Amino acid sequence: MSKIVILGNGIAGITAARHIRKHTNDSITVISGESDHFFSRTALMYIYMGHMKYEHTKPYEDWFWAKNKIDLLKAWIKTIDFDSKKLITSTSEEITYDRLILATGSQSNKFGWPGENLRGVQGLYNLQDLDMMETTTQHVKRAVIVGGGLIGVEMAEMLHSRGIHVTYLIRESRFWGNVLPEKEGALIDRHLKEHHIDLRKETELEEIIDDGKGSVKGIKTKSGEVIDCQFVGLTVGVRPNIDFLKDTSLEIDKGILVDEHLATNIPDVYAIGDCAQLKSAPSHRRPIEAVWYVGRMMGETVAKTITGTPTKYQPGIWFNSAKFFDIEYQTYGSVPARLDENHESFYWEAADGKKCIHIVYEKADQKVTGINTFGIRMRHEVWDKWLNDGKTLSYVVEHLPKANFDPEFFKRFEPEIQQQYNEEYGDSIIISKPTFFQRIFN
Amino acid sequence: MKAIRYTGLLLFLFSFFLFLGIFFMSSYTLSREDFQNIVKPEHQELLADKFDNIIDQEYSFSIPFVNAVNGAIDENNSQMRAKQQWNKVIYDQYASSLTRAATHGLIKEQTTMLFILVFVIGTIGALMYLTPQVKLAGPAGIKNTGIFHNALNNRGWLGISIGVLLVTFYILLYFFDAYIMNWIILVDLIQKLINPGAQASQWFLYGFLYTFSVLVMGIRMIIKYRQSKYQIVRTLSVMFFQTAFAFLLPEILVRLNQPYFDFKNMWPLDYDFFDAWHINTLTSAGGLGIFMFAWGITLFAVGVPVFVFFFGKRWYCSWVCGCGGLAETAGDSFRQLSDKSLKAWNIERYLIHAILVFAVIMTIGVLYSFITGSNTMFGIDTYTYLRKPYGFLIGSMFSGVIGTGFYPIMGNRVWCRFGCPLAAYLGIVQRFKSRFRITTNGGQCISCGNCSTYCEMGIDVRWYAQRGQNIVRSSCVGCGVCSAVCPRGVLNLENKDEDGRFGEPILIGNDGIKVEA
Structure with a gap:
């Protein structure tokens, strides 16, 4: 043995x-x-x-x-x-x-900022970080978070839930700028504002200021602005x-x-x-x-x-998901922050500005390579198959109801999406209208 | 906005404590005239001397008065039993009616004003407290912040206090209704609004408070889950069924000289459906009564299998049922307290199915006695050894005292999960013959535990979700909260073709590994 x-x-x-x-x-x-x-x-x-x-x-x-x-x-x-x-x-x-x-x-990454080891400055990765955050944020009124990614927005939500005012510094021109395309980034930016997160775009950290007793009392940005705070979340990746x-x-x-x-x-x-x-x-x-x-x-x-069956690691179609305050995000395949010349995309956003889908496809043959979906749940199984099979944009949009994973009674946006697709692409795919019974019996 | 909330909370607390205070409010003096009007002449004779020191005596509190009345009757009964004069033993329950007659004070003089102060002001206060959350709590979304930091939601002092209060209330309600006559009188005017000829009983009080809670807390539920149309529709459904079917319609039927009947209740939850008196009442009430009897049988014999096949047991448990309705509205704050351990699941399976068996045997016994006219089946007295213990242990203690009283301790579905024989029956159908399941979304689960934590039935939803397996559990009431709280869009309640319902667990994403748990 x-x-x-x-x-x-x-x-x-x-x-x-x-x-x-x-x-x-x-x-x-x-x-x-x-x-x-x-x-x-x-x-x-x-x-x-x-x-x-x-x-x-x-x-x-x-x-x-x-x-x-x-x-x-x-x-x-x-x-x-x-x-x-x-x-x-x-x-x-x-x-x-x-x-x-x-x-x-x-x-958690640290990049050698002055003051990065002060009390009240930390990342969030493990249980010890959480315990520390629980202790150090007890009497905090204002916090600054540095780094626009998933842990950053989680930390913002955490602090916000305790009534702590959050200023959020991000280096790019939008939230999670190296991953999300512009419109999705803008959608999340708006949602963060709706939750009173003080988002500072294209703002970088210069130093963290010591209160003289080894704790943080504020930060200074590269542009020289000083922001008072008693907690700094460093969420610049891991x-x-x-x-x-x-x-x-x-x-x-x-x-x-x-x-x-x-x-x-x-x-x-x-x-x-x-x-x-x-x-x-x-x-x-x-x-x-x-x-x-x-x-x-x-x-x-x-x-x-x-255990005796040598097996290669063969990850399939990329997928991921997250939740930004109230907005759920799922992604399947590849939706890059910036498209290269061989790809184009179809983007639809709901009137409330809180839901969108973004489908990327190859310019040459319309084969879909990835989707971002915000506020609408999609079936992993269906997207995995569509992306593996190289389905085209028109196929995917037409069959979108099959991929929907929202709970019963939720408003369905496929007709709106299909309509917009037909208008933009001069196509005439059939717009889906599920009957009452179809919706009940799926 | 916050000021509105706090004012609302103060108003509500005022009403709440006033309601509790009303319990102590009256004085009790039984006049000879009332005694003579209420007590049967043949009993008056027996009780006259024993009531001498009760009549015209002022009591400042209901409990000693009721005890004195019951004491006098008991004294007579034990004397008569000793003399073996069985026909002089009194079985009539005089305590309630004598207490009602003897009650004096504000509750009788100012019933309407007190009613307004308690229920109208209480409702206004509650709504002032609840509705500003639409703005204050931020955009629509999952609002579970602070649940496990809160003394109410996390078995803190507030939760325990409310539990004690509820248990006490249920015990008084079920077994000592004369003690709470003040509260019963308080809702007289609503009873008279529906049915001018009637007087409120403890069951009317109960029905009124129950409906009141479902409605007010239903509004809270809708505000809390307003991002989910499923939750909104479902909550409106339980609010409607409680108000219309459980509360109003039976009272209206009585006013129309028809039998009291709740069309959405059914055997075996409605355990007295096959009681001799009930069958007799229905079958002797003409066409409508016969229809009610047939309806009650059809509902459990045909309605359950058909609807559970298409929609799962949720069509009843979290859309229609009164117990479910209270759990989903007033009980929502406690759903996270259900025990998710495997041990709890084992206890659940034995207990709930044992109670179903008990209910079936009890009903067979009762029906046997009804049909044959014999009090005993296989030498066992069907009332003393079946119907009576069932009514006390299951009907009163489990479903009421424990079922609701323990909301803040064991979660809001204690009864539905461990005790309800109808839930057991619905569950068996759901487990073996239904299109309903909760599907998991490919490989997206992150095992965070929100689904399991907020499952009121104590199902370890995550255990299935993280291995990509459909959730097919007899206990699932389909409340849909697991799906709502899932941060990654993994769970969905679906009615689909039965094929593949028990499919292999599949976690999509790893092409190197084929289907394996």
């Missing part, structure tokens, strides 16, 4: 552990210094906002691990001795392994959490370099999730993808390989 050790109890590590257990009787140990049990990192914001308690974020009950003979060890790992197959904890204890899966996740592996024989770049089997350069050592960097990523994917779904997919893939 071999001993499999998994470093990290996030979605990647835990998915690996669960799937390994399905196939073998090997000993499995999951090590984490962050928490006793697996919890959903994506739900941290809901704990702060009071939607849930920490225990609600645990996807499995505590008895689950013993029942499935998955040993849990709470420890921080200081370094790894790959030659003698040992992990060394912060208290200098040694843990041996036969095979090792590294799933160490990410850490990077693989691999600093402790820098002086080992493990091959690393930005992340731990892995081949298509998620194996590192060292035999019996694998890396998955946020910390892994694909040496040769498929053309439609990036080498490092720090999202939940990738961690899960890599976890189930590496479990196959480790």
Whole structure:
């Protein structure tokens, strides 16, 4: 019986552990210094906002691990001795392994700003960050968030829920400017304003100001403006959490370099999730993808390989989702922030300015390559198939009702979308009008 | 805006505490005349000397007065039993009518004014508190902020206090109605508005408060979930069925000299449907009574399987049912308190199906007695050992005292989840023969836990969602809140072809792995 050790109890590590257990009787140990049990990192914001308690974020009950003979060890790992197959904890204890899966996740970026280590300045990635945020925001009236991405907007919502005034600095001309096209960015900008978030576009952080006692008392922007605040959220992205592996024989770049089997350069050592960097990523994917779904997919893939069925990591059509305050976002395939010359797009926005869809297609043959949808839920299965099958724009727009995943009784926008499509493209696809009975009986 | 809210809250609290205060408000003096009018002549004789020190005596509180009345009757009964004079034992319940007659004070002199202060001002206050949320709470969207920081929603002092209050209220209502005569008198004018010839009973009080709660808290529910048309329509539906079918129509029927009948209630939730007195009342009430009897049977025998097949049990549990209606409106603040553990699910399965079996056996017993005229079935007295314990344990204690009283402790569907035999029956159909399921959206679940947390039935929705599996559970009442609170658009309530309902769990996105849980 071999001993499999998994470093990290996030979605990647835990998915690996669960799937390994399905196939073998090997000993499995999951090590984490962050928490006793697996919890959903994506739900941290809901704990702060009071939607849930920490225990609600645990996807499995505590008895689950013993029942499935998955040993849990709470420890921080200081370094790894790959030659003698040992992990060394912060208290200098040694843990041996036969095979090792590294799933160490990410850490928040900092870019060397003056004052970035003051009390009240932090990112939000792990449970310790959340605890710290809970403590440091107790009497905060005003906060500044730096960095327009998903964690930034989550932090804005969290602080806003406690009645803290939020000023939000973003470097680009719109929210999440390196990912979202202009119109979607504008839609979210408006929604943030609706929630009284003081959004400052094209504004960069110069320094964080010390109150003289080691806490933050304000920030200064590159243009010289000083904004008073008692909390600064630094949400300028994350990077693989691999600093402790820098002086080992493990091959690393930005992340731990892995081949298509998620194996590192060292035999019996694998890396998955946020910390892994694909040496040769498929053309439609990036080498490092720090999202939940990738961690899960890599976890189930590496479990196959480790249990005797070598399996290549083959991520399919890209998908992701998020929620910006009240507006849900889903994306399937590729919708770049700026289109290249070979692509065009069809954009529809609802009259209330809170829902839109944006479909990107190839100029040459109208094959759809991706969609962004805001405020309208879409069926993953349908879009996955359409994108795999290379359906054209007119096909997709005509069959849009099939992809709708909104709850019953919700207003359906397909007729409006189809109408606009017909007008813009001089096409004459049939406009869908589901009858009352069709809507009830789906 | 905030000032309006706080003023509203003050008004509501004023009405609420006034209502509680009314319990203590009256004095009680029984006149000889009332005694003679209410108590049957043959009983007057027996009770005359025992009532000597009650009559014309002033009591400042209902409980000692009622106890004195009941004490006098009990004293007579034990004496007569000792003498084996069985025909002189009194079984009539005089406490309520004597208390009503003996009540003096503001409640009788100023009923209308008190009613306005309690219910009109209370409603205005509640609405002033609730409606500004449309603006104050920001744009439409999920409003669960602070739920687990709140003493009301998170089993804090406020939640516990309300739980204690509700339990006390239910016990008084079910077993000691004479004690709460002041509250019953308070709603007399509504009873008379619907039916001038009638006097409010504890059941009228209950129906009125129930409907009042469903309506006011229904407005709250609609404001809270106004981004979801499903929630709005569904809430309007339970508000309508409670007001029209459960509250008004039966009273109107009585006014028209027809049997009291709630057309949306059904066996086995309506556990006295097959009681001899009920069957006799319906079948002796002419065409309409016969129709009611046939309707009641058709509803559970045909309506349940057909509607559950097409829509799932939600057509009843979260769209029509009164218990469901209260849970979905007044109980919404407590939905997050249901236990999601596997252990709770195991208890649920045994308990609810055991109660269904109990209800069926009880009903068979009652019907057997009705048809054969024999009080015993297999040597067991069907009333003493079946119907009576069922009514007390399940009908009163479980569905009322625990079912509603424990909202702030165990969530708003304690009864529906662990106890309701109709829910069990609907659930069996839903589990095995229905088009309804909650579908999960490909691979989009992030296991955040909002769905499980806010499932009032304690279903661990996330467990299915994160493995890409349809949720087909007998207990799901289809409230749709899991779908509403999902931040990633993963869950959807759907009626679809039965094929594929129990399909393999599929997480889309990983081309290297084929279907595997």
